[in-house]
Amino acid sequence: xxxxxxxxxxxxxxxxxxxxxxxxxxxxxxxxxxxxxxxxxxxxxxxxxxxxxxxxxxxxxxxxxxxxxxxxxxxxxxxxxxxxxxxxxxxxxxxxxxxxxxxxxxxxxxxxxxxxxxxxxxxxxxxxxxxxxxxxxxxxxxxxxxxxxxxxxxxxxxxxxxxxxxxxxxxxxxxxxxxxxxxxxxxxxxxxxxxxxxxxxxxxxxxxxxxxxxxxxxxxxxxxxxxxxxxxxxxxxxxxxxxxxxxxxxxxxxxxxxxxxxxxxxxxxxxxxxxxxxxxxxxxxxxxxxxxxxxxxxxxxxxxxxxxxxxxxxxxxxxxxxxxxxxxxxxxxxxxxxxxxxxxxxxxxxxxxxxxxxxxxxxxxxxxxxxxxxxxxxxxxxxxxxxxxxxxxxxxxxxxxxxxxxxxxxxxxxxxxxxxxxxxxxxxxxxxxxxxxxxxxxxxxxxxxxxxxxxxxxxxxxxxxxxxxxxxxxxxxxxxxxxxxxxxxxxxxxxxxxxxxxxxxxxxxxxxxxxxxxxxxxxxxxxxxxxxxxxxxxxxxxxxxxxxxxxxxxxxxxxxxxxxxxxxxxxxxxxxxxxxxxxxxxxxxxxxxxxxxxxxxxxxxxxxxxxxxxxxxxxxxxxxxxxxxxxxxxxxxxxxxxxxxxxxxxxxxxxxxxxxxx
Amino acid sequence: xxxxxxxxxxxxxxxxxxxxxxxxxxxxxxxxxxxxxxxxxxxxxxxxxxxxxxxxxxxxxxxxxxxxxxxxxxxxxxxxxxxxxxxxxxxxxxxxxxxxxxxxxxxxxxxxxxxxxxxxxxxxxxxxxxxxxxxxxxxxxxxxxxxxxxxxxxxxxxxxxxxxxxxxxxxxxxxxxxxxxxxxxxxxxxxxxxxxxxxxxxxxxxxxxxxxxxxxxxxxxxxxxxxxxxxxxxxxxxxxxxxxxxx
Numbered sequence: 001x002x003x004x005x006x007x008x009x010x011x012x013x014x015x016x017x018x019x020x021x022x023x024x025x026x027x028x029x030x031x032x033x034x035x036x037x038x039x040x041x042x043x044x045x046x047x048x049x050x051x052x053x054x055x056x057x058x059x060x061x062x063x064x065x066x067x068x069x070x071x072x073x074x075x076x077x078x079x080x081x082x083x084x085x086x087x088x089x090x091x092x093x094x095x096x097x098x099x100x101x102x103x104x105x106x107x108x109x110x111x112x113x114x115x116x117x118x119x120x121x122x123x124x125x126x127x128x129x130x131x132x133x134x135x136x137x138x139x140x141x142x143x144x145x146x147x148x149x150x151x152x153x154x155x156x157x158x159x160x161x162x163x164x165x166x167x168x169x170x171x172x173x174x175x176x177x178x179x180x181x182x183x184x185x186x187x188x189x190x191x192x193x194x195x196x197x198x199x200x201x202x203x204x205x206x207x208x209x210x211x212x213x214x215x216x217x218x219x220x221x222x223x224x225x226x227x228x229x230x231x232x233x234x235x236x237x238x239x240x241x242x243x244x245x246x247x248x249x250x251x252x253x254x255x256x257x258x259x260x261x262x263x264x265x266x267x268x269x270x271x272x273x274x275x276x277x278x279x280x281x282x283x284x285x286x287x288x289x290x291x292x293x294x295x296x297x298x299x300x301x302x303x304x305x306x307x308x309x310x311x312x313x314x315x316x317x318x319x320x321x322x323x324x325x326x327x328x329x330x331x332x333x334x335x336x337x338x339x340x341x342x343x344x345x346x347x348x349x350x351x352x353x354x355x356x357x358x359x360x361x362x363x364x365x366x367x368x369x370x371x372x373x374x375x376x377x378x379x380x381x382x383x384x385x386x387x388x389x390x391x392x393x394x395x396x397x398x399x400x401x402x403x404x405x406x407x408x409x410x411x412x413x414x415x416x417x418x419x420x421x422x423x424x425x426x427x428x429x430x431x432x433x434x435x436x437x438x439x440x441x442x443x444x445x446x447x448x449x450x451x452x453x454x455x456x457x458x459x460x461x462x463x464x465x466x467x468x469x470x471x472x473x474x475x476x477x478x479x480x481x482x483x484x485x486x487x488x489x490x491x492x493x494x495x496x497x498x499x500x501x502x503x504x505x506x507x508x509x510x511x512x513x514x515x516x517x518x519x520x521x522x523x524x525x526x527x528x529x530x531x532x533x534x535x536x537x538x539x540x541x542x543x544x545x546x547x548x549x550x551x552x553x554x555x556x557x558x559x560x561x562x563x564x565x566x567x568x569x570x571x572x573x574x575x576x577x578x579x580x581x582x583x584x585x586x587x588x589x590x591x592x593x594x595x596x597x598x599x600x601x602x603x604x605x606x607x608x609x610x611x612x613x614x615x616x617x618x619x620x621x622x623x624x625x626x627x628x629x630x631x632x633x634x635x636x637x638x639x640x641x642x643x644x645x646x647x648x649x650x651x652x653x654x655x656x657x658x659x660x661x662x
Numbered sequence: 663x664x665x666x667x668x669x670x671x672x673x674x675x676x677x678x679x680x681x682x683x684x685x686x687x688x689x690x691x692x693x694x695x696x697x698x699x700x701x702x703x704x705x706x707x708x709x710x711x712x713x714x715x716x717x718x719x720x721x722x723x724x725x726x727x728x729x730x731x732x733x734x735x736x737x738x739x740x741x742x743x744x745x746x747x748x749x750x751x752x753x754x755x756x757x758x759x760x761x762x763x764x765x766x767x768x769x770x771x772x773x774x775x776x777x778x779x780x781x782x783x784x785x786x787x788x789x790x791x792x793x794x795x796x797x798x799x800x801x802x803x804x805x806x807x808x809x810x811x812x813x814x815x816x817x818x819x820x821x822x823x824x825x826x827x828x829x830x831x832x833x834x835x836x837x838x839x840x841x842x843x844x845x846x847x848x849x850x851x852x853x854x855x856x857x858x859x860x861x862x863x864x865x866x867x868x869x870x871x872x873x874x875x876x877x878x879x880x881x882x883x884x885x886x887x888x889x890x891x892x893x894x895x896x897x898x899x900x901x902x903x904x905x906x907x908x909x
Contacts, residue, residue, distance in 0.1 A: 053807075059815040062881040065874030073872055077821045108818035201881050202853075205811060214749075217710055220810035224817075224831045228708045232836040234902065235843070237909050238699060247763055248704045249756035256759060256771035 003034045053216040054208035055186045061110040062201045071114050074107075075153050081168045082107055082148045083176075084160065085184065086118065088140050095121040096135065098144055098160060102188040105171060112188075116158065120146055124161035126177075138178070145179045147171075254291075261291035265300050272304055280304055295325045303334055311342040336362040340375050352383050407644055687728055688844070692901075692908045694733045695719065695843045697764065701741060704760045705752055709839065713804045715744035716842035722795050724848070731791075734761070739788035747800050754782045808856035809834055812882055816860065819871055819878065833863035837898060844904070846897045857883050858894040 010017050025031040060070060078084075083105030086098035100116040103109050127134040138144070146160035147167045162176045205211055213219075221228050230240060245251060268283030281304060287297040302317030318335035321328060339362040346355035359376035695716055702712040718740040723733070738757055745752035758781055762772050772778050793800065813831050837859040841847050847855065857879055864871070871878050879886065 053814075054811055056811065056815055059819050059878060059881060060872065060874060063872070063874035063876050063878060065872050069872055069874070079822070107822075200884055201815075202884050205808075211807060211811070217806050217810060218708070220807070220814065221709075221835075224810065224813060226831055226835055229703070229706050231709050231839050232832045233699075233839050234833070234836045235696075235840050235905055237696065237905065238703075238840075243700075243703060247760065249706065249760050252759040252763060252771050253756055256755075256774070259771065260774050 006034055052210060052213060052219040054205050054210035056201065056205060056208075057187050058108050058110040059201070067114070070110065071116070071156075074109055074111055074114065074116065075151070075156050077107055077109075078103075078148060078151060078158070079107075080148055080151065081166065081171070083145060083167065083171065083174055084118070084148060084158075085143060085145050085179070085188075086160075088138055088142045088144055089117075091135055091138055091140060093122070093135070095119050096125065096138055096144070098146065100158075101143075102185060104145060104185045104188075105174070108187055118146075118148075118158035118160050120144075120160040120162060124149060124159075124163060124166075126162055142178050143180065143184070145174070145176050145183070147174075147176060257291040258294065261287040261294040261297055264290065265294070265297045268297075269300055272300070272307075277304060277308065293320065293324050295321045295328055295331070298324075299328065299331045299334065302331075302338070306334065306338045306341070311338055311345065314338045315342065332366050336366045339365075343375060343379070347379060347382070352379065352386065355379055356383065689904070689908045690728060690733060691720070691723065691845070692843050692904050694737050696909065697734065697761075698737050698741060699839070699842065701737075701757070701760050701764065705741070705756055707741075707745070707752070708748075708750055709835070710804055710806055711744045711748035711750045712839075713806065713842055713847070714748050714800075714802060715740045717802050717804075717848055718744055718792060718796065718800065720845045720848045722792055724845070726795055735784060735788050736792060738785050739792050742785055743789050743792060743800065754785055757785065758782060803852050805838060805852035805856035805859070806835075808853050809838055809860055812856060812860050815882070816864075816871065816878065820869070824869065828867045828869060830860075830863050830867065830869065833866060834860045837862050840901060841898055844897070844901050846894065846901070850894055853883050854886055854890065854894060857886060858891050858898065861891055862895055862898065 010021070021031065022035070060073075065073075082103060084100050085102050085104050086100040088096050089099050090097045096119070098118050098120060100114070100118060101112050103111065122135065125134045125138075144162075146162055147164070148158060149161035149166045150159035151157070164172060164174070164176055167174060167176075199207075210216055218228060226232070233239065264283050264287035268280045268287065271277070271280035271283060281301070284297050284301040284304065287294055288301070291297070298317045298321035302314040302321065305311070305314035305317060315335065315338055318331050318338065321331040322335065325331070339358045343355040343358040343362070346352070346358065356376065356379055359379060363373060363376060698715050698719060699712060702715065707715075715737075719733075719737055722731075722736055722740070726736075738761055741757055742752060742754060758778065759771055763769060813834060816830070817825055838855065841855060841859065861879055879891065
């Protein structure tokens with residue numbers, strides 16, 4: 001690439017060409033060589049081409065103000081913080097002496113021939129890294145840009161500094177120090193350029209490119225701080241205070257648009273009433289084009305959308321209208337109605353929560369709106385019903401999954417149930433109803449604990465903290481981990497049924513349990529089996545009691561429950577909280593296991609359900625669970641495979657032998 | 663006949679001879695120019711397009727007669743045309759709205775009915791008329807850029823504190839804006855006008871500029887004499903007097 005040709009081309013076309021070249025030709029080795037040169041060229045040319053206005057040399061030069069006057073004026077007008085450019089003429093050990101060439105910044109004067117000398121003391125020269133003596137960096141004849149640090153006007157002495165702290169904040173970016181010829185300010189270079197030709201100011205101005213720049217007026221007005229649209233005037237009638245805001249074009253246009261849009265809306269409403277929906281929509285859209293966010297148009301269009309059935313669009317329109325005018329009565333009314341209607345639609349689509357949200361919003365908007373309140377109530381009932389249904393289904397699922405559990409777990413469950421029944425019979429002094437309720441509640445609790453209900457609030461309501469307790473004590477059915485088995489059934493040493501093989505033993509237990517089960521649910525199943533169950537329950541009781549004795553230890557509760565359950569952590573936390581509260585309440589009340597048990601059951605049922613309706617549901621639920629339980633019990637029986645039955649029979653025989661031995 | 667009369671009217675003015683009709687006419691022109699400038703402010707026009715509108719108006723009536731053409735309509739068309747020429751496009755709807763309110767203060771905005779559209783049509787047609795009357799020479803050089811450059815140069819001569827104390831720039835621009843009330847704007851070179859307005863501003867505040875071989879205004883404008891400056895100044899000041907008479 002030819003260096004000179006490229007340079008010429010770039011300086012003519014400017015920055016754009018340079019960028020393009022850099023992008024496209026970055027791999028080209030020729031270009032790389034010339035690239036550095038080009039950027040320099042660009043800097044120079046850019047300065048000249050993109051002039052916002054004509055830069056003129058100082059006027060005093062043309063005026064040929066005399067030497068003394070200029071000197072005087074210079075010293076009068078130079079201020080601290082001005083930037084000057086000069087040439088170093090001597091380097092002493094206490095600083096640099098500089099002869100000023102021109103000003104670059106605040107002041108624009110012709111001072112070259114004034115031979116103004118200034119001193120830059122040593123302390124104002126920043127040290128340049130690797131040089132020990134900062135002054136050694138500077139040589140005579142260097143061009144230096146410095147800031148004026150101090151002035152003694154009377155003695156005509158100037159002190160300069162090379163630290164940028166001497167400059168005012170808006171000149172922060174100016175680089176002080178040694179500069180090259182390219183960095184000299186335009187008005188100075190122009191001076192040099194035109195000095196020989198001795199052009200007049202006028203000619204210079206006319207020939208300057210910046211004068212033809214159509215935007216120079218705007219730029220210069222900005223530079224001088226005068227607003228273009230509010231230019232001052234000396235005429236009395238044109239003073240700004242005489243102009244009223246309402247007379248300005250934008251204000252009038254706005255008012256006009258509003259009334260025009262309203263006219264269109266009226267026409268549209270006429271169409272709407274005569275059921276010409278397409279024309280009505282056209283009119284409304286026209287109105288909104290004329291005046292976007294016109295409240296009337298939005299409300300009318302929303303009503304049209306609602307009538308045609310596009311409820312979401314209607315809601316959007318009403319909301320927009322209410323944003324603009326929150327007190328619009330019709331908008332509120334229509335919005336309520338549409339929300340309720342939409343809620344109804346969503347209900348049918350089974351999106352109950354969203355529907356609830358919409359109803360609530362409608363009520364918030366207008367709490368005298370009957371329809372919304374009624375709909376909300378209906379919906380809430382429906383939600384609860386659906387939740388119950390879901391819970392039942394989930395329970396059934398759980399029951400079903402339960403039947404697919406290992407035989408060991410099945411056995412365990414049966415055993416636990418039996419034991420519990422026996423215990424109740426043994427210990428409960430209360431009526432059978434209480435045991436029934438406790439059993440039902442325990443059933444309830446166990447089944448609820450088993451369930452994984454999706455709705456969290458229901459989880460809270462039915463807070464299975466009580467059920468967890470049950471689980472803990474009765475080590476009931478929902479744990480599925482083998483560890484739990486091991487924990488809860490440590491091989492009891494003194495039982496005649498020595499459990500060599502846990503599985504086998506458990507299967508034996510199952511068979512025994514089956515048999516006893518088949519006789520009757522509440523029948524006393526004597527024997528080793530019961531002992532084993534007793535022992536296991538003892539352990540649980542101990543565990544439970546120890547927990548009971550530590551009312552304020554939610555962590556333990558949580559831990560234990562965590563082990564036994566596969567719930568989400570949040571649920572556990574909630575349950576923990578719940579359980580700890582109930583536990584603290586009741587641990588003091590009852591000593592006896594069963595009382596606690598039953599009380600827990602009753603209180604839990606009460607606390608779980610906040611209101612009456614919930615109570616009903618709980619009872620209903622418990623009944624449902626009962627049924628489920630029974631059915632699951634029945635299904636249990638059916639699902640045990642035949643080989644297990646053999647095992648059961650073996651266990652039974654074994655037991656009989658033991659009895660005989662005794 | 664009437665065309666000749668008005669044409670000679672402006673010539674008479676330049677020669678210092680004034681008939682009653684001329685005086686009346688200049689009052690009308692003053693009022694209409696005041697109308698143009700006020701409308702310009704309300705439309706948010708910049709200074710240069712506003713100046714173009716006034717110049718279009720003055721030039722039009724240099725060769726046309728007030729008896730034949732409705733001056734306010736010409737003014738509205740001049741505003742519209744100036745917006746196009748100086749790249750600050752204004753909408754006829756806004757122009758009509760503002761003008762309507764000027765003539766009927768505190769009234770409701772016009773309905774967008776037949777009358778409105780007729781008015782709009784008349785503006786557009788008048789615009790064509792103005793173009794033809796001016797032989798389609800509608801771009802002018804305005805004193806604004808000159809006065810701004812002069813201000814910059816003069817600023818460098820002054821002590822910065824003196825500059826910030828006295829509102830020289832604002833005054834010069836105000837004088838320039840007000841000069842458009844009369845035909846002085848079309849009878850002098852833009853450089854001269856710029857110079858005079860700056861001179862007037864400096865004189866008003868008594869600002870002393872350094873003196874060299876040449877006065878600053880001699881440097882800035884080589885071909886102007888003190889007498890010329892004085893003449894233009896007196897014409898400018900007459901406009902301020904006229905305000906009292908006309909409004």
